[in-house]
Amino acid sequence: MLEKKFLNKSSKSVNNIDRREFLKRGSLIGAVGACAATFGFNFFSFASTTEEEKLLKSGEKLIRSTCSPNCTGACGWNASVKDGRINTLIQAADYPEKEYNPRGCLKGLSMPNLIYAKDRVKYPLIRVGERGENKFKKVSWEEALDYTAKKLKGIEKKYGSKSVAVTVQVPGTGYVNKGALVSLAGLSKWSIHHGYDQNGDLPIFWPMTFGVQSEELESTEWIKSKYTMVFGSNIIQTRLPDAKHLLKAKKTGKVVVIDPDYCITAAKSDEWIRIKADTDAALALGMSKVIIENNLHDKDFLADFTDMPILVRKDTGKRLLAKDVKSLSAKAKSMEVPDYRSLFVVKQKEGFGILNPEDLNPSGAKISGNFDLTLVDGTSVKVTTIFDELVKGLKDYTLEKVSKITGAPAEQIERIAKEAGGNKPLHVVYGASNYQWYNSDIKGRAISLLVVLTGNIGNSGSGISTYAGQYRIRFGLKKWWAPKGAKLNWVPYLCFLRGEGKNYPKSGIKAMIGAWGNPFDQHNMAGILKDRAKSGDIEFVVTSDFQMTTSCLWSDVIFPASSWYEKWDLTATILHPYLQLQQPVIKPLFESKSELWMFRELAKRLNPKFEKHYFMDLDENEASKKIVKILLENGGPETKGITFEMLRKGPVRLHSPAPGDRQIPFYEQRHEKKPFPPRSYPAPIKATAKFLRSGRIEMYREEDLFLKIGEKLPVYKESYLETEYKVDSKSKVDADARTKHKLRFFTKNSLYRVHSTHSSNPWLLELQDNKPKAYINGEDAKERGIKNDDPIEVYNGRGKLKAYAMIDDGVMKGNLTFYQGWWSQYLQEESYNSLTYPYIKPTHEVYFVPGIWSPTTSWNECLCDIRKV
Numbered sequence: 001m002l003e004k005k006f007l008n009k010s011s012k013s014v015n016n017i018d019r020r021e022f023l024k025r026g027s028l029i030g031a032v033g034a035c036a037a038t039f040g041f042n043f044f045s046f047a048s049t050t051e052e053e054k055l056l057k058s059g060e061k062l063i064r065s066t067c068s069p070n071c072t073g074a075c076g077w078n079a080s081v082k083d084g085r086i087n088t089l090i091q092a093a094d095y096p097e098k099e100y101n102p103r104g105c106l107k108g109l110s111m112p113n114l115i116y117a118k119d120r121v122k123y124p125l126i127r128v129g130e131r132g133e134n135k136f137k138k139v140s141w142e143e144a145l146d147y148t149a150k151k152l153k154g155i156e157k158k159y160g161s162k163s164v165a166v167t168v169q170v171p172g173t174g175y176v177n178k179g180a181l182v183s184l185a186g187l188s189k190w191s192i193h194h195g196y197d198q199n200g201d202l203p204i205f206w207p208m209t210f211g212v213q214s215e216e217l218e219s220t221e222w223i224k225s226k227y228t229m230v231f232g233s234n235i236i237q238t239r240l241p242d243a244k245h246l247l248k249a250k251k252t253g254k255v256v257v258i259d260p261d262y263c264i265t266a267a268k269s270d271e272w273i274r275i276k277a278d279t280d281a282a283l284a285l286g287m288s289k290v291i292i293e294n295n296l297h298d299k300d301f302l303a304d305f306t307d308m309p310i311l312v313r314k315d316t317g318k319r320l321l322a323k324d325v326k327s328l329s330a331k332a333k334s335m336e337v338p339d340y341r342s343l344f345v346v347k348q349k350e351g352f353g354i355l356n357p358e359d360l361n362p363s364g365a366k367i368s369g370n371f372d373l374t375l376v377d378g379t380s381v382k383v384t385t386i387f388d389e390l391v392k393g394l395k396d397y398t399l400e401k402v403s404k405i406t407g408a409p410a411e412q413i414e415r416i417a418k419e420a421g422g423n424k425p426l427h428v429v430y431g432a433s434n435y436q437w438y439n440s441d442i443k444g445r446a447i448s449l450l451v452v453l454t455g456n457i458g459n460s461g462s463g464i465s466t467y468a469g470q471y472r473i474r475f476g477l478k479k480w481w482a483p484k485g486a487k488l489n490w491v492p493y494l495c496f497l498r499g500e501g502k503n504y505p506k507s508g509i510k511a512m513i514g515a516w517g518n519p520f521d522q523h524n525m526a527g528i529l530k531d532r533a534k535s536g537d538i539e540f541v542v543t544s545d546f547q548m549t550t551s552c553l554w555s556d557v558i559f560p561a562s563s564w565y566e567k568w569d570l571t572a573t574i575l576h577p578y579l580q581l582q583q584p585v586i587k588p589l590f591e592s593k594s595e596l597w598m599f600r601e602l603a604k605r606l607n608p609k610f611e612k613h614y615f616m617d618l619d620e621n622e623a624s625k626k627i628v629k630i631l632l633e634n635g636g637p638e639t640k641g642i643t644f645e646m647l648r649k650g651p652v653r654l655h656s657p658a659p660g661d662r663q664i665p666f667y668e669q670r671h672e673k674k675p676f677p678p679r680s681y682p683a684p685i686k687a688t689a690k691f692l693r694s695g696r697i698e699m700y701r702e703e704d705l706f707l708k709i710g711e712k713l714p715v716y717k718e719s720y721l722e723t724e725y726k727v728d729s730k731s732k733v734d735a736d737a738r739t740k741h742k743l744r745f746f747t748k749n750s751l752y753r754v755h756s757t758h759s760s761n762p763w764l765l766e767l768q769d770n771k772p773k774a775y776i777n778g779e780d781a782k783e784r785g786i787k788n789d790d791p792i793e794v795y796n797g798r799g800k801l802k803a804y805a806m807i808d809d810g811v812m813k814g815n816l817t818f819y820q821g822w823w824s825q826y827l828q829e830e831s832y833n834s835l836t837y838p839y840i841k842p843t844h845e846v847y848f849v850p851g852i853w854s855p856t857t858s859w860n861e862c863l864c865d866i867r868k869v
Contacts, residue, residue, distance in 0.1 A: 058082075063585040064092050064650070066571050067108040068173040068564040069754040070199075070469050070516070073241040074573035075103035076651060079565060079585035086112050086565065086586060094650045099220045100576050103241040106764070107754060113761045114563070115589065119548040121560040122590035131533050131541075131554045132829075141591065141601070148557050149605035151540045152511060159507035161189040162489045165496065169195035169516040171477075172470025174569040174582065176627045177595035179481045180614070181515060184599050186486025187610050191509060194850045198493035198523060199755075200436040200857030201468035204844055205444025207853040208701060209452075211677030211692040214472060215665035216465035217427060219245045219575045224461030225427035226253040227420055231280050231447055233431025236265040238749045239467060242575050253423065256416060258283065261817065262810030273416065275406040277744050277815060278437050278860070281446040282716035286402030287417035288449045289394040296421030298455030302367050305669065305676075306452060306697040308387035309346045309365035310355060311373075317707045319700070320345040320383050322354040326374045340686050342693040347371060347385070357695030360673040386700045386713075393713050405716065421454050425462035432468035433748050436859040438841050439717050445699065446714035452697055458670025460662065467575060471851065473681035474572040474579075474654055475635035480627055481682065483613045490850040494838040494857060497528050498730075501840070501855070502848050508537070515544040515561065515595055518756040520551040521823055525857075526732065526798045527834040530554065544595060549756065550824045559598050562588040567596075568624035570631060570647075577663045578651035579642060581628070584621065594620050596627075680852055687849050703846050711843065719744075723839050724863045731837045732797045741796050741863035743780065743816045747832055750819035759823045772826055774803040774866065775817040781807050786868050794818065796864045799834025802827060805866070816864060836862045 060082040067075045076092030089109055091102035114120070124144035129135025139147075155163055166185045171178050185192050196202040196213070206214045219242035222228065228249050236243045249255055250270055257269040258280065266272040275283055291297055302308040311320040322332035322343040332343045332354060341357040346365035352373065355363060367387040372380050399410040406413075420426055428451055435444055448464050456462035495501030496509055512519075524530055532538045533554050543552050544559040552558050566589065569582035588594070600614035600623075615623040625644065632639045638654050646652050658667040668674045675695030679685050692698050699713060706712050724737050749755070752764040774794055776786075786792060786805050794801040794816065803818060811817060818832055840855040847853040 060087060062090070063583060064094070064581075065565055065583045065585055066580040067104070067111065068569070068571055068582060069107075069757040070170045070173065071107075071754045072239060072467050072470060072573050072575045073103060073105065073108070074172070074470065074571055074576065074578075074580060075105070075108055075241050076580060077104060077108060081585050084586055086115065092650075095576070095578060096651070096653065097220065099223075099245070100578075103576075105240040107752070107758050107761070110758075110761055110763045111563075111565070113763060114547060114758065115565060117547065117760060119760050120589065121546055121548055121552065121558055121592070123560055124591065125558040127556045131556075132530070134553050136558065141593070144557055144559065145598070145601050145605055148542055149602060151556070152606065155511045155540060156188075159510050160505065162191045162505040163507050163509055164188065164511040164513065165191040165193060165491065165509045166513040167193045167195060167198060167493070167515075167517060167519065169199075170470045171473055172572045172574070173516070174564070174571060174595075175477060175480070175631055176569045176624050177567065178516065179477065179627070180596040180599040181513070182481050182488070183483050183486060183613060184603050184606075184610065185513075186481075186488045187483060187603065187613065188606060189487050189489070191489040191491045191503070191505060193491055193493040193496060194854065195517070196469070196471040196851040197854045197856040199469065200859050201432050201471065202851065202854060202856040203430065203432075203435050203444055203466040203468070204441045204853065204856055205435070205448060206466070207688065207691050207847070207849070208441055209445050209448050209699065210666070210697055211688050213680040213683075213688075213852045214466050215463070216467055216574050216663070217461070217463055217665065218577050218663035221461055221662065221664065222246055222249045222427065223252055225249055225425050226461070227423040227426045228253060228255045228429070229416075229420060229426070229450070230255065230257045230259075230265060230269070230429045231431060232259055232434025233429045233467070234259075234263045234265045234433075234748070235429065235467075236268055237263065237751050239575065254419070256420075260812040260815060271416070273408050273412060274812065275408050277746075277812070278439070278443070278719040279406040279716070280434060281439070281443040281714065282397065282402050282405040283408065283413065284443075284446040284450055285394060285397040285714060285716060286399060286413055287420065288446070288453055289397050290399070290414055290417035291421040291450070291453050292391060292394065294418060294421065296418070297453040299367060300362075301455030301457070302387065302453070303365045304360055304362050305457065307694050307700055308367045308385065308390070310344045310386050310694060310700070311346060311352075311371065311383040312386055312389055312700070312702075314382040314384060317712060318702050319386075320373070320381070324375050325352070326376050326378075328352065328354055329376050338686070338689070340690040340693065341695060344694055345373070345383075355694060357693065358675050360669065360675060360696070390699065390713055393715065397716075420450060424454070424456060425459055426451055426454055426456040427462055428464040430464060430466050432466065433746065433860065435466070436857065436861075437719065438723050438839055438858045438861045439719070440856070440858065441841065441843055442711055442714050442717065446716070449699065449714060452699065457697070458664065458666040460658075460664055463665050465665075470571070470573050472574055475631070475638040475681065477631065477635075477682055479630055479634040490848075492848075492855045493523065494840050494855045497523075497525055497838040498840070502845065510538060511540040511542070512538055513542045514551060514555075518545075518549040518551045518823075520554045521549070521756050521831060522820070522833065523857075524831045524833045525836045525838045527831065528838070530831070544598060546592060547757075547760065549759075560590060560592040561598075562592040562594050566592065567594040568621055568628065570628045572654065577654045577656065577661065579639070579647060579654055580651045581647045594624065596620055596624055683849050683852060688852060691847065691853065705842055705846055709843070720861065720863065722841075723837070723858075723861045731839070737797070737863055741865050742814065743776075743864050743866065744814055744860070745794065745796075745835055745862040745864040746815060746817045746860050747820035747836075748817055750821050753819075753821035756821040756823060759821055759826070772803045772818070772822050773806040774801075775806045775808045775811050776866070777811045777813040777815065778807050778809050779813050780816075781805060784866060784868070786866065791869050792866045793869045794832075794835065794864050794866050796835050796862070798837060799831065801830050801832045801835065802869065816866065833859075835864055
């Protein structure tokens with residue numbers, strides 16, 4: 001029987017909102033309505049057949065497109081257009097499954113505020129003042145492109161082609177236009193940064209444990225879960241179109257939220273476990289111990305689908321290879337397996353056997369035992385199973401110790417562990433803000449133990465999911481993104497900031513080409529990006545955008561981009577499995593152009609030979625449609641049979657191995673016994689399969705570094721020991737950081753922005769009182785003489801940030817939360833990310849596959865303090 005602990009009326013003080021405040025906020029929504037009337041828009045139109053009929057009778061056109069910021073929503077909208085202007089946006093609500101209808105939020109609804117905004121980039125611009133000074137001259141497209149091509153050629157000649165770098169952000173929001181830049185970078189042999197690790201959204205435990213970039217259940221699968229555990233993901237705030245499915249999951253099972261702060265998702269849960277920040281690994285390991293001790297683990301699943309039965313040498317810590325065992329050596333030599341696989345030894349009912357990495361059918365392997373085996377050279381070696389190694393390691397995680405580390409009551413930890421272990425399907429959601437830490441890899445490995453031990457993998461409603469941006473490429477892109485002769489030099493973004501590391505060019509990176517992002521706000525860690533731009537170390541910056549963002553202000557050339565309501569593209573997201581079209585509902589405003597147009601024009605200026613890739617004989621709209629068709633025809637099994645004409649009629653579900661094309665991770669492995677991992681596009685299988693040499697889920701890492709630092713299996717490690725508490729001149733850490741900077745600095749996703757998109761949206765600014773706010777616990781504020789709404793400065797040895805104090809006892813003492821995405825102009829030209837630093841954990845560099853196993857940003861690994869100003 002599941003125990004549901006609902007939060008009672010006393011939680012009012014935690015929410016810090018009463019009836020008067022509620023009415024005040026209601027008046028703000030009314031004010032937004034008045035604002036809409038002032039602007040002349042009729043935006044407050046959600047899905048309504050009657051509304052659509054009225055608009056059509058009035059002579060307006062309804063055109064479907066897809067909202068496409070760096071958001072996992074990918075919501076379909078019908079734009080009501082009259083006289084070439086968007087008057088209303090209405091939720092399309094045309095998904096074949098009614099559960100997905102309607103989709104949309106206030107950010108998407110108010111998108112015309114950005115399309116028709118005063119900060120819309122209208123014309124090509126070239127800088128004439130200092131960087132960041134906002135002094136530009138209006139030029140023609142011809143002049144802007146010629147100037148850019150000349151500058152890039154000069155930098156290539158002086159420093160080499162790798163000295164030019166581009167960033168590709170969230171490909172799922174636009175496979176056509178983003179492919180135009182990536183293919184140009186490949187043809188030009190430039191460097192490139194992957195947005196997944198740049199944004200800190202790469203969950204590095206995935207390749208370490210499952211051999212993939214990331215995986216997730218589609219959101220309607222949440223309803224099928226009997227038990228849901230949410231580790232640090234504020235779904236109700238950051239996944240608005242799909243939040244309803246989490247609420248429905250409460251009716252079919254139980255929803256438990258693990259979070260240091262009383263966020264809105266915690267408020268809506270059946271039970272909230274409050275733990276100290278970054279102690280989730282200890283909690284998960286303590287729960288895993290309870291699951292095993294109460295015999296709630298799935299022994300058959302562990303034997304067949306994981307590395308638990310593999311024998312490990314006690315002398316070296318390495319897994320025992322069949323070729324080294326006297327009785328198995330000959331057989332091992334006769335077995336043919338791919339180079340990325342290894343043949344390991346397991347104990348079977350009768351003697352010892354070889355675990356076939358290409359066959360997941362039951363092998364009769366035992367998951368427990370200690371043995372002695374004779375090696376080929378005649379010596380004897382003591383071995384044990386990985387499962388027994390795990391059990392041994394879990395002995396340290398007693399309920400009392402875990403309670404002390406996390407702050408959660410021992411009774412609650414034990415009860416939740418038993419509930420999770422005894423109720424299938426179990427689904428775990430691991431939030432991005434929670435894995436943006438230095439030790440995120442071992443934390444994720446520990447949390448994934450909960451679903452692995454209990455066999456909650458590969459079935460409907462079960463598994464572990466991470467939802468952060470539309471990074472996952474859902475089908476094959478090679479035909480468009482990788483033209484013949486193209487070669488990309490992938491440089492992890494943290495290596496770019498540090499000026500050293502994997503694939504970093506000898507001459508450095510001297511030119512930045514950016515689109516679909518705002519790095520001078522979002523990635524200005526420790527102020528490094530602005531400092532390098534000021535000093536001239538970065539000699540040339542080009543930005544394409546439809547808004548005059550902070551990054552535009554720091555650019556040398558600005559290309560005016562069309563918005564997603566002004567061009568063709570193809571989109572796919574992770575929260576629902578539908579392919580959708582972006583369609584131009586209006587013509588591009590002013591002199592804006594699609595990225596396909598601008599980058600193919602730049603391509604022909606850089607090298608006329610590049611032209612043949614870009615369909616120069618077609619205008620940008622026809623070329624875009626042709627590329628969509630090419631992508632569908634060459635996308636592999638996921639897009640087989642899906643046509644452009646089908647997408648013109650509405651969303652079409654991508655194909656998957658699961659029944660009904662459901663998005664259920666590892667269904668093939670569980671039910672068709674195919675080896676792990678499935679492919680992570682665009683990397684070939686051999687690039688990622690080497691992470692799992694057994695062809696199974698692997699909780700054990702035997703690489704030398706993992707053994708050396710004690711991370712062969714998941715463990716808990718205290719925050720900041722290798723970062724903020726370690727004095728380092730490069731990271732500008734104060735020697736007395738433990739005592740001087742006592743607050744943990746968190747930059748979370750806002751309800752009112754999609755990262756920095758909508759930063760200037762007047763409706764959403766009004767809902768925030770036009771103020772950037774830092775949320776702190778009442779005790780922390782009192783200790784520093786700070787009252788609610790006081791102007792404060794958040795600071796450390798690297799940077800500073802001005803905001804207004806918001807006292808919220810839902811925030812755990814010692815935490816400070818700032819909702820990221822504000823443009824610098826709203827922060828007195830300061831930057832919230834100037835406080836952070838590009839730390840790299842060595843385990844993130846053991847392998848390198850771009851955007852899959854790569855150094856990833858740990859935004860939350862940051863200490864600060866505050867003072868009244």
